[in-house]
Amino acid sequence: MMIIKDTFLEIANNFEKLVEESLDEIKIAHELMIASIKKGGKIIYCGNGGSAADSQHLAAELIGRYRKNRKPIPALALTTDTSIITAIANDFSFEDIFSRQIEALGNKNDILYAISTSGKSKNIIACIKLAKSKNIKVIGLTGNDGSQMSEYCDVLIKTPSNRPDRIQEMHIAIGQLLCQLIEDELY
16 A cells, blocks of 8 residues: 555654754753753653653653663653642643642752644643743753744754654654663663
8 A cells, every 4th residue: 555655754754854954953952851860860751642651651761771681870750640730720720730730849950851743732842831930940842843842941852844753753853862872871
């Protein structure tokens, strides 16, 4: 079937563009993450939907193991505690589900790793703004249109697509690459 071949060629083309357009940003993200961990900070992930799943996945890679048996690397996904998320959404608003957690748990040596396919998620933008007010460095991942995220992130990795599925494919690949780079440098 031609659609299978065309899809994989499109994906391969997206990754080629990603290397050309975002290599420097990925290097900076790696450097920020390493500096945070060496200062006793943690990597704090957040995202909605598929990006929430990616957040949990990447935090698990750092706390558990990526490819090496090693000590855990401090990480946290703000997407995992349904009691906290639903209490904040009910008592305040859905827009506050991540920023309230950053207010309680985020420290100046931490990194906020914020994933938004559209770059426009109100709860992600609110979380980024609060993180910046606490002097927390922010790594953002989004699609072609960086939208509002570009105003607030220390480094923004834009993936070369406007399609949510293609953006998310590149986001998880970037996240796993960063886990590998962190693990290799620290262990």
